[in-house]
Amino acid sequence: MEAHSMDVHVPTRMLVEALVRTDLTVDAGDLYATANLLDMNDQQVRLCVKRLVAEGRFVQEGRGRKAILRATGSAERALGLDVEFVTHAFRQDAGLAPWDGAWHLVGFAVPESARPARDALRAALTFLGGAAVHGGLYLSANPWEPYVEEHARRLDILDHVTFLTTRDLRRGEETDPATLTRAMWPLDEIAERYDRLAAVAEPRLALIEGPAGLSGAQRLTIAVELAAEFTRAMEADPLLPPELLPRSWPGARARALTARCWSLLEEQSGQDDSGIRLFRLYGDVSRHDTSTTTSAEIHRGLSAPCPPGVPG
Structure with missing residues (x-):
């Protein structure tokens, strides 16, 4: 497999969880x-497994390469994407939110x-x-009340939350929603993460679409790299509504490229990797549509000369 144009750091722990x-x-x-x-040595893997x-x-x-690792209940609960939030991001990209x-x-x-x-x-x-x-006051553009209430109840402090x-x-004299958004969220930093995700996804998409074909191990490697970079971008993204973001926002295009790869x-995926949860999970999320979303809508950022007018 040819060298990728951008290396991706994949934590060993993430690799193990990705191969469940x-x-x-x-x-x-x-x-x-x-x-x-992924340029990890055997000792790194052994220590992580331990x-x-x-x-x-x-x-x-x-023992060794013939061993089987079996996830416990606690690991199972922690594995995978927060599907609900990622699905919401794709709905935003498709103009459905x-x-x-x-x-x-x-x-x-x-x-x-x-x-x-x-x-x-x-x-x-x-x-x-x-x-x-301000201290003790937080803002969101999304209806996050059920999630906040769940956390507050679990922490037994709901009576202290309003x-x-x-x-x-309005902040001072500023009332424009997009301007307020730029002042309150680190949009440049978030955009950089999506630019990096796109830079990682593009050469890997070329490999996947290439005539040479990929082995099961190569497919797994690309899937894990994409998952690592996608997670880094999504974890920092507050999923602000498209109306509040710059028109050149790179989120939709980066997600579309990644979805195409997945x-x-x-x-x-062949007989050797068809049972990997990573393929099924990310495949389901990337094509997860509502009753009105089409695959073309989800992936439309790929062919647009610039990010869609309704970016994520």
């Missing part, structure tokens, strides 16, 4: 072969005696794409 099959096992032979293609087993996330049966003009605010005043819960809630709000307006929705948001990888 539908029966929740990992074939150590596949693991070591794919790791070698840590995962010590953490109770996997049980090892056998327009903004209703409402801002969603969450305020909290958690006492110092519950400081760990307060810190955990703040981290959850950031993970959910919230922007800090929810507010408004269409009248779709072809799933089509080409």
Whole structure:
């Protein structure tokens, strides 16, 4: 397989989790072969497996390359994408999730005696794409109340949390939603992550579509690299409505390129890799449509001279 134009750092732990099959096992032979293609040495893999087993996330049966790793219940719950949020991103790309003009605010005043819960809630709000307006006040353009409430209930601090929705948001004299968005979220940093995702996906798409054909290990390697880079881009993305983003926003095109790769990888998967959860999971997400979404709509960013007018 030809060298890729951009290298991707894949954590060894992510590699192990990416190779989990539908029966929740990992074939150590596949693991070591794919790791070698990603320039990981055997010692890195052995140490990672040892840590995962010590953490109770996997049980090892056998030794070396003939071993089988079996995911435990805790590992199973942690595996894979947050499908709901990724599906929402593709709906935005297809123009199926327009903004209703409402801002969603969450305020909290958690006492110092519950400081760990307060810190955990703040981290959850950031993970959910919230922007800090002032101390204890966070903003989202999406209806995130059910998710915030779930976290607050779990942390037993719901009584200290206030929810507010408004269409009248102003900072100083600024009222323009797009300008407020640029001021509150690090759009340049998020865009850079999507530019990198596109730069990773494009040469790999050329390999997948090329005449030479790919082995099972090569397909797995590309799938894992794409998953790693896609995760890095999506984790930082608050999934702001298209109406609030710059017209040149690269998210939709990067996701479309990646979706095309996953779709072809799933089509080409053979007997040796058809049972890998990664192919099924990402394949399902990339083509996940609602009753009105078509594959062409999801992938339309590929042929556009610039990102679609309704970017993600």
